[in-house]
Amino acid sequence: MAESSYDLCVVGVVAETADAHSVSFAVPEGAEEEFGYRPGQFLTLAVPSDLTGVAARCYSLSSSPHDGGPLTVTVKRTPGGYASNWICDHLREGSTIRSLPPSGIFSPADLDADLLLFAGGSGITPIMSITRTALAHGSGRIVLFYANRDERSVIFGPELAALASAHPHRLLVVHWLESVQGLPTQEQLKAFTEPFTTYDAFVCGPAPFMKLTIAALRELEFPRERRHQEKFVSLGGNPFGDPEQRAEAEHELEEADSDEAFTEGPAPADGAHQGSVRLEVELDGQTYVFDDWAPTTKLIEHLESKGVRAPYSCREGECSACAIRLLEGEVKMLNNDVLDEEDLADGIRLACQSLPVTDVVRATYH
Structure with missing residues (x-):
């Protein structure tokens, strides 16, 4: 969401090969905690586009989070790919680009492992x-x-x-x-x-x-x-949003004549639970418990409404940044373009697309 995005200043660009560039960024003052990351995670960058306003693309970090060096992504040109070519052609030292904080689950749980x-x-x-x-x-x-x-x-x-x-x-x-x-x-x-x-x-x-x-x-x-x-999917939606457009839409909704569709809210998806659900989620070593998860509210939206800073990137079911593992209960995903059958069998779900199905849902972030 736009409230969680930051303008990153480019502090260095290195041509690794003829068609791959490493771009380093300075972390904005006061955002050091938000931009702490694990090896293997990625940034979601807002590449300017004349057609759509923003082309949101995920690029993996090649830097190490523990050596004191700058935040760095390495981008290889894709033939016909707008975003990768724009980054390689336009970003120079002193440039700025908007980014979401690091995300992703492609990271070792134990650095001492073989x-x-x-x-x-x-x-x-x-x-x-x-x-x-x-x-x-x-x-x-x-x-x-x-x-x-x-x-x-x-x-x-x-x-x-x-x-x-x-x-x-x-x-x-x-x-x-x-x-x-x-x-x-x-x-x-x-x-x-x-x-x-x-x-x-x-x-x-x-x-x-x-x-x-x-x-x-x-x-x-x-x-x-x-x-x-690690699975790469081009994001179809815009996870950054536009604060002015969103505020205007909310104002229009408030001004609109009230009708049954608005007062009752959206209908539950097929298979979704019909009453409030007990939710237990473990994130970063802390367990959150809520007894009022509504059947029409996506898991990540419910957590955000409670002040929980849950990870996400695309919010469209097109990446795995918000992935959770179910420990008890079941959810229904409205969209899934990234998890395969083996992931699903292993209990992995996308929080940005999940509605509750059972009375109790227990999960942990990957």
């Missing part, structure tokens, strides 16, 4: 954040499989070499170049993975690469809790 990281192309961005942070503040071993089209496409190549040299007993980096080895197959990924089946796996990259990698992990019976993948 990590098996798979990156394809620009999927190295959150993987780099995880690698930098785990090496500096963890104790486990890290194995990175990094696939690219050719040597010129490798983002962070010199830094990865330097990190592997500085941590020879903890970091192993394996580069896979399509120009040399062809595209990796599921069997090749499986063979690479076999020695590391006790590690926690993180996968990020183009959809075909992630599909093959996850299939290889499943074939090796990696448990669901040790398999993580």
Whole structure:
């Protein structure tokens, strides 16, 4: 929402490759807590657009939250992609751009764990954040499989070499170049993975690469809790909003003639609960309990009405920033463009799209 967005000032731009730029931002004074982040999270940026006013796009942070460096995203140009090309062409030191605070669940729960990281192309961005942070503040071993089209496409190549040299007993980096080895197959990924089946796996990259990698992990019976993948979806809605337009709409609603539709509110969705629901949610080590969750109110909206600062990004069911895991009860999601059947079976739901179905709902944020 607009009230939670901030104007970030660009403090540096680095050309990582011919078509990928790292853009660093200064955190606004007084917003340090809001912009604290975990390795692997992302920013949602408001890219100006003549057609829609704002093109909201999510870009992973490549920086580490613990080394004192600036907040940094790494953006690779997408052929025909408006937002990525605008960022690479227009953002310079001294520029400003609006952003939501960091969000996302693609982050290790334990930096001391052994990590098996798979990156394809620009999927190295959150993987780099995880690698930098785990090496500096963890104790486990890290194995990175990094696939690219050719040597010129490798983002962070010199830094990865330097990190592997500085941590020879903890970091192993394996580069896979399509120009040399062809595209990796599921069997090749499986063979690479076999020695590391006790590690926690993180996968990020183009959809075909992630599909093959996850299939290889499943074939090796990696448990669901040790398999993580980042999913990129272009946001269709505008999570930033426009304060003036929203205030005007609220004023018009107040001035409108009252009728049955307004006085009774929206009808519950099919399968939604018909009365108030008891809600228990764990977030950042604190448990919130409410007995008045209305059946027509989305979970995140109810939490916000109670003053709970729950994470979100798109609010359209198109990303996983607001993901929760159900511990008891059930909810109905109005829209879901990001969770697959395995996620749903594992109890994961999107708070921004969830209406209550049962008398009691207990959940924890991922």
